[in-house]
Amino acid sequence: MSGLSVDVLKLSHFRSHKRAVAEFDGRPVAIYGPNGAGKTNILEAVSLLSPGRGLRRAAAEDMIRKQEALGWKISAEITSLHQFHEVETWMEPDKGRQLRIDGKAAPQVALGRIARVLWLVPSMDRLWIEGADGRRRFLDRMTMSFEPSHAEAVLTYEKAMRERNRLLKDMVRDAHWYSALETQMAQAGIAITANRDRAIAELQDAQDAAETAFPIADLVLTHAEDLAEDETTLRDQFAANRQRDMSAGRTLIGPHRSDLDATFRAKGVPASDCSTGEQKALLISLILANGRALARDFGAPPILLLDEVAAHLDAGRRAALYDEICALGAQAFMTGTGPELFEELQSRAQYIEITEDNGTSITTQKDLP
Known part of the structure; x- marks a missing residue:
């Protein structure tokens, strides 16, 4: 069993x-x-x-x-x-x-x-060619398998961001309303990015060590803009970006804007440019790699x-x-x-x-x- x-x-x-x-x-x-x-x-x-x-x-x-x-x-x-x-x-x-x-x-x-629990469903066949939201969910599901507390960090970040976005849409300019929310977002945001980076590293190691019939995917976590690597600087970035965010009515920087890029290693081709069959094989390869990494680390x-x-x-x-x-x-x-x-x-x-x-x-x- x-x-x-x-x-x-x-x-x-x-x-x-x-x-x-x-x-x-x-x-x-x-x-x-x-x-x-x-x-x-x-x-x-x-x-x-x-x-x-x-x-x-x-x-x-x-x-x-x-x-x-x-x-x-x-x-x-x-x-x-x-x-x-x-x-x-x-x-x-x-x-x-x-x-x-x-x-x-x-x-x-x-x-x-x-x-x-991990899954692949037919709607994910277009993961590499559609919006970044689906790729973040795919990565976060794998990340939670390595670090269950990742779910709490994501929930904390998203709740604080919703409150901040409400202030932005209401054109609230008083900095005191933002400071606590941005501190929460910075703390959770740094944890989210660190957890994702760790998951990607685990997946790469598991792929590299495996003998498999499925292609290896080289993974990179990308961001819409350069994000800070510590809580204080990320909090300052949120504060500095308030005016631009207010014009947009939403938060424009942060880990909620990150994306997962994948490359078919043997061909050096981005996953988005691979055939439908190759894209499916890359997804299966990542699921299997996740399983191998957990078998080793989680038991x-x-x-x-x-x-x-x-x-x-x-x-x-x-x-x-x-x-x-x-x-x-x-x-x-x-x-x-x-x-x-x-x-x-x-x-x-x-x-x-x-x-x-x-x-x-x-x-x-x-x-x-």
């Missing part, structure tokens, strides 16, 4: 799943069935066992099963470094999402100390959520991906339209078939197809 795994997953009125119960043994999990049957909903449920809004970034009320509109609940038993945890997260109509860990109410950031690879990943790979690279996941010892939840997409896994995986009946998903655990 992997050092980090979901052992039992229970869903109640979550999206298309009225009720579902599945037990796992730490092996990769192949989930197959027709489009629209509810496969990705399983992955989304697992993604909510980590901090944040999950792999779809959906509002909690959007996850309610429409037929009954009763709210939803996800329960899981998780093994993390030989410790067992019970996690429950749920949402009731007109109430926010709630969380209990081992029977006690907890903030979402506490999930980062239990479950490290276990992260839980991987790979939605429709097999459909974009030829048979040779698909087999290579499965081999690397199994060698890593990661519990990977993977979806596909049919069991033939996972035939290279054979008995190394568990299998779940998802079917649909009048808008309700039916989950059936299968023997080797």
